[in-house]
Amino acid sequence: MSTKVSDFLLERLSEWGVRRIYGYPGDGINGILGGLERHQDLFEFVQVRHEEMAAFMATAHAKFTDEVGVCLATSGPGAIHLLKLYWNDNSTLGKEWIRFTRKNVPVNKDVVYTSLDDEVPASPWLALPGGKNLGIGRHWHFFSVIFWILNGLIYVVLLFATGEWARLIPTSWSIVPAAFHTFLTYITLHIPPASEFHPYDPLQQLAYAGVVFLLAPFMLLTGATMSPAVAARFPWYIKIFGDGRLDVACIS
DSSP states (O other): OOOOHHHHHHHHHHHTTOOEEEEOOOGGGHHHHHHHHHTTTTOEEEEOSSHHHHHHHHHHHHHHHSSOOOEEOOSSHHHHHHHHTTSOTTOOTTTOSOOOOOOOOOOOTTSOOOGGGGOOBOOTTTSTTSTTBTTHHHHHHHHHHHHHHHHHHHHHHHHHHSSTHHHHSOOSTTHHHHHHHHHHHHHTTOOOOGGGGSSOOHHHHHHHHHIIIIIHHHHHHHHGGGOHHHHHHOHHHHHTTOSSHHHHHHHO
């Protein structure tokens, strides 16, 4: 049986004396998390509330134990925060173990400073889909969101402009018992009669109505809280959905 990459990585870290890893789960590192499950005898995995906390804990671990502090995070804005606590503009390799100074911003008003200046050089394997620059992943993300928004707006406009909503959206409360009946039919591994699929069965109609009138508005309301500008201008708005942006990110 061939050795998994995650197992090889963790075994090598173990040979180097690493015994504790601080990190935050994510899709891009699920393979390593699976490896940690298989090597519980070698490592203690400390799951943090945010990637920044992993950096704090790992640097403190290195400072007070003289051991290597190890962080684990997947590509994203949180990972950028994690990296910046190590690779600050004014940090001197081998001398300073952490810095909290701000990034140098051009004082010349004629110089345009954008988030592209926040990009952090990193291995292409760590910075997908940003290639060699971890920060560019944010720009891919927000650029692609534009198309999702346009797609949703076009869908809703056409839904009501063409009258198709009458085929998708329930217009009577009788849909509730009908949907329950359809659910029982499916759960008992039976096939509903073909007449129930014209135009859509009750469960499908409820699902479409839920997406258009509940899920989509909820995503827009919670998604707005991810904006630093909204968080700074309307801090009370975030409190509506949780104790902080991390809580809102979990439900959005």
